[in-house]
Amino acid sequence: MKTLAPAEVGRIAKVVLDQVGTVVVGKRDSLELVLAGILAGGHVLLEDLPGLAKTLTARSFAQTLGIGFRRLQFTPDLLPADVTGSFLYDQRSHEFTFRAGPVFTNLLLADEINRTPPKTQSALLEAMQERQVSVEGATYRLDPPFHVLATANPIEYEGTYPLPEAQLDRFLLRVSFGYPEADEEWEVLRRRMSRRQEDAVIEPVVDAETLLAMQGALEDVSVEDSIGRYIVSLTAATRAHPQVLVGASPRGSLALLLLARAAAALSGRDYVIPEDVKAVAVPALAHRITLLPEMWLKRIDPRAVVGEVLAQTPAPASGALPTYGGRRG
Template sequence: MDNFNDFVSTKTSILNEIGKAVVGKKDTIETILAAFLTNCHILFEDFPGLGKTLIAKSIAQTLGLKFKRIQFTPDLLPQDITGSFVYEKDEGKFRFREGPIFTQILLADEINRASPRTQSALLEAMQEHQVTVEGVSMQLPRPFLVIATQNPIEYEGTFPLPEAELDRFALKISANYPSFDEEHQILKVRKERKSDDIFLKPVINEKEFLSLQQKIEEVFIDESIEKYIVTIIQKTRDDNRISVGSSPRGSLNLFKISRAYAALQGRSYVIPDDVKRFVFEVLSHRIILDPNLWMRKDAHLEVINSILKSINTPVVEKTGI
């Protein structure tokens, strides 16, 4: 791609193609695209039936990437994800049979229903981009991107992700319920399609997607915005309303995703609004509030917003960018 305006046309084509299957949710899809362009993984926490699987599958199809889904259950074993060595009688030797984790976009559905041991097998792959079976390490395909889901209302028979494992996810997002008009449009689209099956055309291919990822590294971010990001994260460690603040991964992910979002807007530079756009999604699962605030519904949002208001927004001159 010669310039960052090409990001806009590519994004528009992707959103239009996904729009044939997914009604609305453009902000959610754009958030996922920004995360994927920086090799970031996503935790999708929302109620059942809101299109999480459809969104993940549609994005994979339009990006021209391989997609697989794993339904996590309490009896799922690590080797059910990673694969295992199987004895081939005809050949007289063991051969590795790949598990569903050998894909490019993986939907880990209801990840908190699997045992901590099985969760760890996935989280190790997310961090190292490889799996180790019987002492043998095998590289995963590039890119390797994970969307994990969990239901915020059903906790019986689940194994909540520890804070250290939650930190591996760059963002925690939700799709929310559709509006009246959007839900009506869902019915109209299904009526016109005359089938439950959905097939979308690839807008780009694997090579082009990897090229886009590399292009993100050319997005300029001023030092004042870098310090703005660090100040936000530091504030989470000093605030009396927060028991445990964000790790440095919060700074790094906010830095990376704001650059990708700037590129998707056709800009070669980051502005403060790019950072603000993702602060809640990056921090909501990384901070632990004081127990006195646990029963307040929007406590995380209130605390994060108050931190943002307490920090002076940098003014960045475009000169020299």
């Protein structure tokens, strides 16, 4: 297996983002967060209004990263077997053979994941956490890399099934794109006319082996002790916030650590600084927080709570080496 240095990861990631940016206009910060989630080995929830390039982003990253891609439209009548696969009877051999479902890919786009019942949503849980699928007592491993990019509409709730906290917690981060600026929206139209066709084809920049090497390089990104304690303090502060019913779990701290490492690598560094943690804190923690019921009536946003926690928690200023044995360049 090939190995890469964090600085090389930053260089390759810039090319990947530039390539995706030829199709997804603007939104560089959001695209960096999506790529950070993939590099950190996690799954990404794209929550935004319809028509804001969520599906296009997933397809563009799959093409640019040179990995397998499948799109699964989640609907109210979708069954767990439609996700994982099922055993079918072969009349020639008189045996049951397993037919793999769409989850057997490298990048699965779970489109409108909140439109399918919890039973089908839960079919993804084992795949997301254990990288495997169990069907009728048989277990099948998913080949790495494996990532789920799920989309959800945060406004229209009729006919939807909100994701439970346990499943939200499986997503490393939640990303929103927002409406484009006027110039960016005109650029979308201009590129469509220039392309003379609906679909945009992107040439791959890397392949699955290189992506795995980029993910492995994050283990060489060191985290000094005070930074680690800063991460723990941020997560703990969400649990003590007066507007919060349930704060982020230790999985939130781990998500902050992994995403901060990815942010450092995207900047070409092999060590984490407080700004890396701050840059990923809101997308990593906001979806893991459950507000008090009365806060919803006041339209308090969990992202605002994380913003308050960031403002109130002092950031470290230390140049010490980490005690766990990581290196620093």
